[in-house]
Amino acid sequence: MAFTYMLQCADGTYYVGSTRELDRRLVQHQTGFGSEYTRRRLPVTLIWSAEFERIDEAFAWEKRIQGWSHAKRQAFVAGGLDAVLGWSKRTRRSSR
Numbered sequence: 001m002a003f004t005y006m007l008q009c010a011d012g013t014y015y016v017g018s019t020r021e022l023d024r025r026l027v028q029h030q031t032g033f034g035s036e037y038t039r040r041r042l043p044v045t046l047i048w049s050a051e052f053e054r055i056d057e058a059f060a061w062e063k064r065i066q067g068w069s070h071a072k073r074q075a076f077v078a079g080g081l082d083a084v085l086g087w088s089k090r091t092r093r094s095s096r
Contacts, residue, residue, distance in 0.1 A: 002058035005049040006065065006077065009041035014073050016065045018058040022049060048077050 003022040007015040007029060015038050019025040028034040029044050038044050052058040065073065068084075075083045 002052045002055040003049050004052065004058045004061040004065070006047050006073065007038060007044040008047045009038060009044050011041050013041060014047075014070065015041075015044065016062050016073075018055065018062040020055055 002018060002020050003025075004016070004018045005022060005025070007017075007026075009015060015029075015035065017025065017035070025034065026046055029038045030042070032039045032042060034044075050058075050061065052061070065076070068076070072084055072087050075087070
């Protein structure tokens with residue numbers, strides 16, 4: 001099994017990662033050994049995760065979500081994939 005996960009950092013930013021061992025990775029992040037980014041923004045809280053059969057699938061989702069804006073990540077956490085379908089800067093600009 002593999003996981004993609006999103007953490008909310010103390011400063012309100014989000015961190016997205018993937019791993020084969022979610023519990024171990026969360027402990028690493030929470031104790032300052034997960035990544036340089038989260039180490040400077042403790043404490044961190046798991047706000048979303050998904051399980052995949054293969055690590056390459058989890059990694060692909062990690063990269064996909066990393067390309068999203070903060071607002072899109074917030075919408076995704078609150079409403080799932082349906083909340084961000086069709087989401088793009090162009091779509092949001094034209095709806096204003």
